[in-house]
Amino acid sequence: MKALIRTDFNFPGQQSVYHGKVRDVYNINDELLVMVATDRISAFDVVLPEGIPYKGQTLNQIAAKFLDATADICPNWKLASPDPMATVGLRCEGFPVEMIVRAYLCGSAWRTYKSGARKLCGLPLPEGMRENQRFPEPIITPTTKAAQGSHDEDISREEILSRGLVSEADYAVLEKYALELFRRGSDIAAQKGLILVDTKYEFGRRGGEIYLIDEIHTPDSSRYFYAGDYETCFRKGEPQKQLSKEFVREWLMENGFQGKTGQQVPEMTPAVVERISERYIELFEQITGETFIKDDTGSLLSRIEQHIIHYLSKKSIP
Ligand SMILES: Nc1ncnc2c1ncn2[C@@H]1O[C@H](COP(=O)(O)OP(=O)(O)O)[C@@H](O)[C@H]1O
Ligand SMILES: [Mg+2]
Known part of the structure; x- marks a missing residue:
């Protein structure tokens, strides 16, 4: 299990890259965005020190599904999801x-x-x-x-x-x-x-x-x-079983962290990381009704890069 913490690609036509809290967003010719959902995790607007294996894949795939399932309600930015961790779409203001x-x-x-x-x-x-x-x-x-x-x-x-x-x-x-x-x-x-x-x-x-x-x-x-x-x-009056990031926030609060300046993020042991990863996969399976297929995490960077370059090269042909 390996987490993808950061990407630094240089795609054809790339104007700039924005490393958000969770996603790496590439501006292609001021027209398209390539959005890579990394395995970074944020809570209380702070990026936590450890990545969560498969989190990026679950997020990207859930978002892609729901963007497709709501496209009749309003136009959305998605054009394609050429990799399980990435979506390409229209750049908007x-x-x-x-x-x-x-x-x-x-x-x-x-x-x-x-x-x-x-x-x-x-x-x-x-x-x-x-x-x-x-x-x-x-x-x-x-x-x-x-x-x-x-x-x-x-x-x-x-x-x-x-x-x-x-x-x-x-x-x-x-x-x-x-x-x-x-x-x-x-x-x-x-x-x-x-x-x-x-x-x-x-x-x-x-x-x-x-x-x-x-x-x-x-x-x-x-x-x-x-x-x-x-x-x-x-x-x-019991807590609800949550399928969301709230359990991460709760774990942080129990350990004295609410994102305030001066507070320390508690240690994220491998067991904590694994538990969070499992919860993300559980939500994916619940919400989509599909079995989560763990993509090979051995060569994430080159896989994503190749999928996106291939998609962009097809796109530019009229
Ligand atoms: N189609 C789009 N056009 C322009 N900006 C977008 C589009 N889709 C998402 N974004 C922006 O890309 C960023 C996604 O990265 P994220 O990790 O959520 O960053 P942030 O830390 O800013 O929330 C967000 O700032 C979001 O507003
Ligand atoms: Mg955001």
Whole structure:
């Protein structure tokens, strides 16, 4: 088992490369993006010191599937996934906000609620809610898309508009798309015995059109519960079994790390790394209903490079 921590390719037509927290993003002729999902893992906006074998493959393959399964709702950036760890698609001008849709009160929203706040991103919340309780309707709690190295922050619809981050007309489209995508994601999850609890979407502009960009419905961008256990756990006030990165965040918090400056990331032993890897594979299998095929990790770099060069060379032929 080997994890892919970083790539440094030089593709034909490459203008620049951006090493995100998790993905390596190559700009090809300002037209296309090659996005390699590495095995890096981030939590609380910090990249953790160890990579997680197969994580990149599970993320890329789940995102590719859901982009295909939602293409009738709104245009998306994906053109092809020439390698299990990479997707190539259209480069868009990203909106500086992340559209987070929540159907249940949990994660950071619960932490905010528990501290006494009854407003989330400008939306009033009812008194007396409990952790993991379902909202009457899914809500949108946007965040800013912060510059590299800083934290995304909650923001209200009003502030997005008054600061001119997104125009009112565009924002209405983002809201509509986000809610429709979430409904589709929830339906697909329900067919697999899962609840799509919350998720994050990013959108961008290209020409006159708004595109869905980035990954969707992956364990990094979403939280899933097991539908069959939900009611019982909720009634007893027990934690839900989570198929998401929340268990990584919980493990970090139990060990004194919440991403605050000065805090130390706890040691990630091989056993911890393996457990996280297994959880990502488990989610892949649950959400897709397919057996995860572990690709050979021996020559990851050259395999990815060859697949992408081959795809790009075919593409440039008219
Ligand atoms: N089609 C696209 N056009 C432009 N930018 C995109 C597109 N799809 C994804 N991105 C951007 O690529 C980056 C993906 O890498 P990621 O590891 O998530 O980085 P980050 O640390 O910025 O979240 C994100 O910044 C995302 O906004
Ligand atoms: Mg990201």
